[in-house]
Amino acid sequence: MDVEQVRTIVRVTLEETFTALGADIKNPGEVKEIQQDFAWTRSTRQLMRTAKTTAITALVGAGVTGLAAVLWHAISVARASNLGG
Numbered sequence: 001m002d003v004e005q006v007r008t009i010v011r012v013t014l015e016e017t018f019t020a021l022g023a024d025i026k027n028p029g030e031v032k033e034i035q036q037d038f039a040w041t042r043s044t045r046q047l048m049r050t051a052k053t054t055a056i057t058a059l060v061g062a063g064v065t066g067l068a069a070v071l072w073h074a075i076s077v078a079r080a081s082n083l084g085g
Contacts, residue, residue, distance in 0.1 A: 018025045023034055 015025060018034075024030045025034075
């Protein structure tokens with residue numbers, strides 16, 4: 001099997017695969033749309049990763065702030081009890 005036969009097999013396999021997925025890769029406009037779809041998928045995935053990280057950071061920050069407020073309140077109440085008492 002020479003290089004041209006391998007290229008033909010690969011080309012036909014790709015055409016059949018993309019056709020089965022509903023894309024005509026012989027049409028340059030269709031190829032451009034597929035590229036844009038892949039780019040959109042990537043940007044959406046990255047956006048979701050960023051949103052997840054931001055949400056986790058916000059939740060942890062809120063939890064730490066809440067614990068600090070409870071601790072502050074407990075210390076204030078304890079000091080007030082000792083001073084008044």
